[in-house]
Amino acid sequence: MVSPHHNLQKVTARVIERSRATREAYLQRIADAQGKFPARNALSCANLAHGFAGLVGDDKMKIKAVRVPNIGIVSSYNEMLSAHAPFVSYPDIIKRAANEAGGVAQFAGGVPAMCDGITQGNPGMELSLFSREVIAMSTAVALTHNMFDAALCLGICDKIVPGLLIGALQFGHLPTIFVPAGPMTSGLSNDDKAKTRQRFATGQCGRDELLEAEAQAYHGHGTCTFYGTANSNQMLMEVMGLHLPSTAFVHPHTPLRDALTAASAHRVLELTADGSQYTPIGHVVDEKAIINGIAALLATGGSTNHTLHLVAIARAAGVLIDWNDFDELSQTTPLLAKIYPNGKADVNHYHAAGGMAFLVREMLGAGLLHEDVTTVAGKGLSHYTKEPKLIDGKLEWVEGTRETLDAKVLRPAAEPFQADGGLRLMQGKIGRGVIKISAVAPEHRTVRAPAIVFDSQEEVQAAFDAGKLNQDFVAVVRFQGARANGMPELHRLTPPLGVLQDKGFKVALVTDGRMSGASGKVPAVIHVSPEALLNGPLGKVRTGDMIVIDAEAGVLDVEIDAQIWAQRDVAQPPHQDENEVGFGRELFGVFRSQAMPAEFGASVFGKLPGEQAKTAAGASVAAGAAATLTAGR
Structure with a gap:
């Protein structure tokens, strides 16, 4: 062995x-x-x-x-x-x-x-x-x-x-x-489905064609x-x-x-x-x-x-x-x-x-x-x-087979698609997050561009529809963490950001929300912790700040004078009560109020028997977790 x-x-x-x-x-x-x-x-x-x-x-x-x-x-x-x-x-x-x-x-x-x-x-x-x-x-x-x-x-x-x-x-x-x-x-290929979604996002096809493509994929x-x-x-x-x-x-x-x-x-x-x-x-x-x-x-x-x-x-x-x-x-x-x-x-x-x-x-x-x-x-x-x-x-x-039956899909350890895994820890002045780069082309893994700050994925879609995003930028979508609104997946952002990247713009996403297993070709730093609602530094970012993302080096940072950054206030969420009522959301208020940091699994089940105050690696994590766990709504 x-x-x-x-x-x-x-x-x-x-x-x-x-x-x-x-x-x-x-x-x-x-x-x-x-x-x-x-x-x-x-x-x-x-x-x-x-x-x-x-x-x-x-x-x-x-x-x-x-x-x-x-x-x-x-x-x-x-x-x-x-x-x-x-x-x-x-x-x-x-x-x-x-x-x-x-x-x-x-x-x-x-x-x-x-x-x-x-x-x-x-x-x-x-x-x-x-x-x-x-x-x-x-x-x-x-x-x-x-x-x-x-x-x-x-x-x-x-x-x-x-x-x-x-x-x-x-x-x-x-x-x-x-x-x-x-x-x-297998039905309609995932690649063809994604292309149809992007065509719909740019008005090149109608809802009937989109629905038919989705039905062929999920059949x-x-x-x-x-x-x-x-x-x-x-x-x-x-x-x-x-x-x-x-x-x-x-x-x-x-x-x-x-x-x-x-x-x-x-x-x-x-x-x-x-x-x-x-x-x-x-x-x-x-x-x-x-x-x-x-x-x-x-x-x-x-x-x-x-x-x-x-x-x-x-x-x-x-x-x-x-x-x-x-x-x-x-x-x-x-x-x-x-x-x-x-x-x-x-x-x-x-x-x-x-x-x-x-x-x-x-x-x-x-x-x-x-x-x-x-x-x-x-x-x-x-x-x-x-x-x-x-x-x-x-x-x-x-x-089972001792040899791959399709080297385009599955390879032996001696001949991998790449030498390392597809996940990275990202950290810097904005906090700690993760990025999945296995689907991101090497030329898109480094982005230096000004931030455009949004408080919801609907705001991003509206800006895209209005033609305001035809530029290099990092979409900073905040107040999407577990304590804020249950940490939803932000898949609505995938087609428009993909369209902009295909046009040749340098684009990326930074958020305290989720993107899940469908994280794709656009670099997305997600689960940023501590989340903005709980005084996380993500809430300090302003539109125009220069954001630096280097997925290879694990860098998530903002180019700003240290004193100015230290003195800057953390933004407060607009219309927070909108995320607390309707469609059963009011029943989940107790979960939002008790959610642990993302790096603790965003769980509501709290401290374990025998667990010490600092269990996550690194003082930065422990400090951020302590702040999150002691903060109230």
């Missing part, structure tokens, strides 16, 4: 040391729960009777007798998300499989699942990030009935998987497997096929050992997909406390698993949203990571995949080129991942170099 790269070992050791107290406190919670389940033994007769009253037939009798293990199913099924619609049939598949394997399964509860693709540019988008917290709490509600020996979590998209995982980690003593549904088949069940947060989620669940191997990108409604769903039920029953392979989720998600997730995210050019979500997930397991860890790992993690928006291929092409089995094999072979981890497939990440096949109707795992 290849030894892990020295940089991987260094960052891992630092995370382990930083997390020592919080991880020990988390593991103690798991130890305290062990021996107290199957939890049904601890329930009173009245409690237990309520727990099986809704069942019929043999399942009811089995749970009543407390003789077989019970799987709790937590699902994000709804018809609003193409990725989650296939889950409608999963509970029946799981229940049949559980019975075959000598167990039972109950639908424990559903969690909400909103679609960012529907809410982009609308008020509902301001609920999106915090839906992660609602999902986490909903998962906890589902599992808190103490009826279960194991859990299966059904989810795919942006906030849903992080929320399910954060919730499941509160029950760290339960074996848990994540069950995907797979991507939709059926399964995840959207570009490599955004949803598909980054699926990649992470595999490399962190929470899926069965190579299950992420198998299409819905296929015999293989249904066989994998049944296999997840079979396998989780083998991992219960009554079995010989007891594997609680809290032991799977540890420091090395989190580091593996970061490394694979970098190697595939994954979603910037995971500079928030992975931090929040890690914290739920007592592990403390920060953007310095992402940045240092990025320096020695090569980019091995080119999937839209980082290339022209979609996730189906990636899967066909070798997919997760090839990626894991290459990264292990180059020492870019920890092999010595616990997974739901067994000890060691080498289980994930295999892929499932139906052979004579029987599900088997076989070794």
Whole structure:
């Protein structure tokens, strides 16, 4: 076995040391729960009777007798998300499989699942990030009935998987497997879709043509096929050992997909406390698993949203990571995949080129991942170099390809697309943020241009429509952080900024908001922290200030006299109350008021047991976090 790269070992050791107290406190919670389940033994007769009253037939009798293990199913099924619609049939598949394997399964509860693709540019988008917290709490509600020996979590998209995982980690003593549904088949190429969007932005086509293009791209069940947060989620669940191997990108409604769903039920029953392979989720998600997730995210050019979500997930397991860890790992993690928006291929092409089995094999072979981890497939990440096949109707795992089947999409570690990962930590007088450069051409990675300050993406669109942006400039869009308005994704900015860049102008975006996995060819420094609402220096920037962005060197700065900068006031948000009412936003006021800094995952769940005051790397982060955490609305 290849030894892990020295940089991987260094960052891992630092995370382990930083997390020592919080991880020990988390593991103690798991130890305290062990021996107290199957939890049904601890329930009173009245409690237990309520727990099986809704069942019929043999399942009811089995749970009543407390003789077989019970799987709790937590699902994000709804018809609003193409990725989650296939889950409608999963509970029946799981229940049949559980019975075959000598167990039972109950639908424990559903969690909400909103679609960012529907809410982009609308008020509902301001609920999106915090839906992660609602999902986490909903998962906890589902599992808190103490009826279960194991859990299966059904989810795919942006906030849903992080929320399910954060919730499941509160029950760290339960074996848990994540069950995907797979991507939709390829439709209109992502490149052609993006071109149509830009043509619409410049008035070269009408709404009918745009809608037809979108409908051809998003045409059926399964995840959207570009490599955004949803598909980054699926990649992470595999490399962190929470899926069965190579299950992420198998299409819905296929015999293989249904066989994998049944296999997840079979396998989780083998991992219960009554079995010989007891594997609680809290032991799977540890420091090395989190580091593996970061490394694979970098190697595939994954979603910037995971500079928030992975931090929040890690914290739920007592592990403390920060953007310095992402940045240092990025320096020695090569980019091995080119999937839209980082290339022209979609996730189906990636899967066909070798997919997760090839990626894991290459990264292990180059020492870019920890092999010595616990997974739901067994000890060691080498289980994930295999892929499932139906052979004579029987599900088997076989070794994945040892060579890429399409070097334009997926490459070996010895011949990467670029020598380092696609994420950078950016910092300077304006604060700390992140940028995804894997889709940004080298000539666009450095921008020096005057700022034009906006307080919303609608203001940017209006200026573009009025022809006022035909120049070199940096769009500074402030008051888009978690405390201000829930940190929405600002995808409405992508087409107009892309048009201006194509015209030859030097353009960039700097914001305390998000852009997500669809961050593309325009350089965008996002998640700037501390956010403007909480006296972050982003609020000091004025139109005309010269902004310097150097994505290669990690520089985010403003050219201004230090004394003038120190004396300048931080701007206050206009019409703040507009972001607090309507479309359910008033119900999320408690989340906005409690949100932690972006580098702490923008979570509302607060300080961990055993956590010290300064847990993020660097005094600048700690100071900014302290200011944010103590500030009020």
